[in-house]
Amino acid sequence: MTGQIMLKALITAATVLTLGPISSVADELSGEALYGLACAACHNPGVQVDHRVGPPLGKLNQRKAGSVEGYEYSAALSASTIRWNQAELTGWILDSDQRVPGSRMVYNNQLTINEIQRLANWLLAEQAK
């Protein structure tokens, strides 16, 4: 019960924080669809650096932040001790500038907290492929 109230409060707070529109419809977009809408232009889902401006997101689970060979990271992210998991990814997507000041991802989150979690789940599961 308390947990549910807390989650509700968090979702409300997240909606306000992200300036996202408040949708009356339950979030139903899949993690993969959200990846296509929010990440794919800058991050490929594999493990090789390609033409995209961000690093690849394959095999992300427990990967150390700033560690993909051949990708030019900010000093700030290279120096961070983050290892990617649900919690870290959620915080990063929500506000990467706040999470690692000086990092270079230029991204303004538009996703709700539910969507971020679904996206993070999908991204972390992708490492199995």
Next chain:
Amino acid sequence: MRQFSRRRFIQSVAAMSSLAVTPARGKVSGRVVVVGAGLSGLNAALHLEHLGCEVTVLEARDRVGGRVYTLDHVAGHPEGGGNIFGGSYGRVLHTAQQLGVALRKPPRGLPSDFHVRGQIIKASEWPDASANQLPADWRELLPSRLQGRLQASNPLMATRNWLDPALNAVDQSAFDGMRALGFPEEAIRLIGVNNSYGNRMADTSLLSLYRVRAEFARLTGSQLSFTEAALGNQRLPEAMAAALKGPLRLSTPVRRVSQDQHRISLVLDNGESIEADALVMTAPLPALSKIEWAMPAERRRLMESVEYHKVLQAHLVVEAPYWEKRGQGGSWWTDGQLGRIFVRPIPGTERYNLTVWINGDECDALDAMPKADCQAEIMKQLYALVPDAKGAVSVGDVVRWSTDPYAGGVWSLWRPGQAAEAHAALRTPLGRAYFAGEHTAISYRGMEGAMESGERAALEVARMLS
């Protein structure tokens, strides 16, 4: 305090996120009309088609691209609109790559001389020129570099902070702000004459200038290299349009928009009606405000209060490098009506593209003239500055964005303190209508901002139709 509570919030979210969220199967379907076949509309349309929507794109002009406009009828196909892809333009670069639009490093522009207070000055002579009326510790800075001194006081650390209400509350005009920061009057004057982020310094937002500087300051390494589409930037929106499955109708302006609970309806200029489940409206605000639409009064007031940047360009082709015999660079930075003159070689030829780039209120008198008179006036002024250009140049075209009914200017300008309120209000959906276009972007300006906004509008529509 604000920062602290934000961090606490993120920590609590992170702590709770171990709760499993069942992945849902997103299925999106419905009819969507996208108004505007510029980068924002095309990007929204491609995303929505990919997700399963049935999309129709309506474009008022007889071409796609909007404010991306390559002058294919002029040698060297110069850009009349969006002219350079930044190294951090992830969406633009990836879309070009995916659709096979070849990119290249732009040919290097020729060095600039200065024409200030009636004097012709080489860059190396600027510090000691009598026309340089800057105080001692400012004299070394070229007029085109003066604005860089703002970076020392830049309060913007993160992408979205230019929309921070607290910063907007203390925003002021570039004129007042620079004075308060100790900028000399002459520096403010010189920054003002070729200011791309306002039409006049008295109501240019200081925060807007900080936004641009913060964006540049953030670029590192490979992000510092710029590109362009090898055959013209308009090849990008053309490739996007070609990738659409649904119809794209050119020369189809929208006259009226109305909606009820179940559908949104558009009446076209030709009287035809179209209905859809959702609308993505990407028209720039000056064009949008001409569409009949019963919007809340406050929204309309905000929409009509946003000014767009005035830009007028004369595109010339240079047959021979007339500047060489006088030891001049070719390009110019002037404090007169001609503004800036950019010259760059046309690859593979002996010729050059020359663009006279006039912006801000300096455009007004020229915008009021018939196009032929406007062109004649620019040429008269050009020949007065560079008599040797006579006989060595030919006019390709004159592009006037402010008088373009489907643009109204090149990009949106937020007056001092206006951004936080107006930007948020103008990108908020109205029922089944969602809004995109560079004026609704947050992280980027220009072409990447347009792409970003299309992506965000597609997300909003997808949520509604899922």
